[in-house]
Every structure is written in structure tokens, then in C-alpha cells.
Amino acid sequence: MSEHDANEWYEFNKETIEALIADGSDVSQAHQIEHHLASSDFDALEKAAVDAFKAGFEVTDAEELVLDDGGTVFCFDAVVEKKLDVDVFNADADKLIAIADKHKVYYDGWGTYFIGEGALERDEVGQIDYDDDY
Secondary structure, eight states: OOSSOHHHHHHHHHHHHHHHHHTTOOTTSOEEEEEEEEESOHHHHHHHHHHHHHTTOEEOOOEEEEOTTSOEEEEEEEEEEEOSOHHHHHHHHHHHHHHHHHHTOEEEEEEOOOOSTTOOOGGGGGGOOOOTTO
């Protein structure tokens, strides 16, 4: 049995896509989707990355993160461009959950960028000034 609950991810997919659409994200355009996988075992994560690549995802380089408790975790993103279609997202989640279960790594969902009027360009995201004066 999977330690990942696909039904919870299906609900997450549905709610997140509905929120993006309600906020006005352009559904006619493909969105860059970044699925997140993590593990404290680098070798297992590397094997998961190979399988994600074979499944059609672009795979980012693994990053090492130090947790609040001093532990270390490694993570990578499995990236794909897709239109906002819940059935397609559920199928991708199924693929990545199976990969995560196979290699005993953690599937941590996905994120994307808003596309539409008023959206920041990707190169502007890191340049936001959070000044308290406004």
C-alpha cells in the first residue's frame, strides 16, 4: 500500500486548479508545473529522478537543504508544461506517487506560476521589494 494518499492529491489538484482559474490565470496557455520530491537518502532520490525523467519530466539538479532540527534532506523538481486540466494533473500525480513509493522518497505536491494580466515575469519574481512603506 502506498504511503501517499492519491485521493488527497486529487483534491489538492482540483482545489489549486480551481483557485488559479478563479484568480484569472490564463487557462489557454500551458503552465510550468514543478512537482517536488524529497528524501534524506540521496541515492534513492537520484533513482527517483532517473525514473521521473524516463516518465517524461524534466528533472532539476538535486538540492541539499538543512532542516530546522539540523537534519538534511535532498530534493528535486520534476518539471513539465501542461494546461490546467485536473485529469492530466491526477495522471501525473499517479506517475510520480508510484515513483516515490518505488524508491521510498516523499512526493510533496506541485507548484506553478500565475499566468495572466498582472502576473510577474519569472525573472521579476526574485526582485519584489517588500518595503513596509506602502
